[in-house]
Amino acid sequence: MAGVTINPVLTSNAPGTFGVSWDGLMQGMAMPDPAVRFFLASGFLDLAAPLPMWGGVAISELVPTFPASPPLTPDVSLQGQIDRATNISTVGAALSLTGFSVFDQAYGMVNSPQSPVPLGFPGGQVMFYRLGSGARIAVAAEASLVGQGSIIAQQVSWDWDTQTLVPFNAAYAANLLTAAVFAATGGGQVTFTTTSAHGVGVGQVFDISGGAGVTNPAGYNGTYRSIAGTTGSTLIGQRIVNQGVNPGAYVSGGQLDAGGGALPVRVLKVQPTNNMTVSYDPVAGFATWNRNAAAALILI
Numbered sequence: 001m002a003g004v005t006i007n008p009v010l011t012s013n014a015p016g017t018f019g020v021s022w023d024g025l026m027q028g029m030a031m032p033d034p035a036v037r038f039f040l041a042s043g044f045l046d047l048a049a050p051l052p053m054w055g056g057v058a059i060s061e062l063v064p065t066f067p068a069s070p071p072l073t074p075d076v077s078l079q080g081q082i083d084r085a086t087n088i089s090t091v092g093a094a095l096s097l098t099g100f101s102v103f104d105q106a107y108g109m110v111n112s113p114q115s116p117v118p119l120g121f122p123g124g125q126v127m128f129y130r131l132g133s134g135a136r137i138a139v140a141a142e143a144s145l146v147g148q149g150s151i152i153a154q155q156v157s158w159d160w161d162t163q164t165l166v167p168f169n170a171a172y173a174a175n176l177l178t179a180a181v182f183a184a185t186g187g188g189q190v191t192f193t194t195t196s197a198h199g200v201g202v203g204q205v206f207d208i209s210g211g212a213g214v215t216n217p218a219g220y221n222g223t224y225r226s227i228a229g230t231t232g233s234t235l236i237g238q239r240i241v242n243q244g245v246n247p248g249a250y251v252s253g254g255q256l257d258a259g260g261g262a263l264p265v266r267v268l269k270v271q272p273t274n275n276m277t278v279s280y281d282p283v284a285g286f287a288t289w290n291r292n293a294a295a296a297l298i299l300i
């Protein structure tokens with residue numbers, strides 16, 4: 001379960017407070033709109049959530065359960081139970097996408113000098129807009145997204161692991177791994193073998209996780225971009241973070257997470273630099289601002 005990590009006696013200043021000229025997007029902030037602001041909703045983060053919540057995250061809203069023995073669970077008067085979405089579905093699959101979290105009026109979130117991004121913790125408040133609300137929300141994006149001059153109805157996908165808007169990838173199902181081999185070629189790449197044909201194309205972003213069995217070693221888990229040679233049940237990926245790190249000899253476990261599919265949004269703006277997006281350190285439990293990242297404005 002995610003918890004608050006804080007040093008209450010540390011004092012500091014907000015970096016970049018003075019003399020800043022900025023014309024970018026801030027992840028998790030909705031654009032002011034008098035016709036839409038009344039659709040802003042709140043809920044509470046699932047008590048079993050492994051990560052805290054921040055703005056600009058794809059969420060799934062669940063019907064709350066009545067507490068068996070108060071106050072061990074949040075009161076249902078706090079409205080829906082919120083968890084991170086894991087898929088795009090039109091048939092109500094578990095943890096399918098229902099909206100996006102925002103920082104707007106998120107007064108229950110916590111920040112600190114070490115972790116300046118406001119975070120919501122299990123049982124705490126989460127503010128969000130549902131799909132179909134007409135809200136315009138800034139989200140983290142890949143700089144490779146098509147920007148100026150492209151139609152707003154361009155198909156895009158969502159990376160559930162990094163919470164990032166990415167170029168369109170055709171939908172593919174989860175697939176168990178049978179092998180993984182690291183090579184130092186090109187700064188480090190991994191060749192995965194899946195149980196069956198995976199459906200991932202060259203140039204797509206994909207995620208490897210513990211899946212149905214813990215990946216051993218866990219260093220193979222992470223986000224990759226597929227490169228030439230990816231076909232059938234062979235999946236060759238360039239790690240997006242820590243590219244040159246050798247995880248060691250693969251033993252067992254792990255899976256290709258389900259991904260791809262068209263995100264049901266309209267892309268109103270793509271800005272490759274000069275934006276503020278969230279960077280989360282799961283070891284320290286801190287969330288900081290990346291002040292020169294790519295971001296997009298989406299209509300949901």
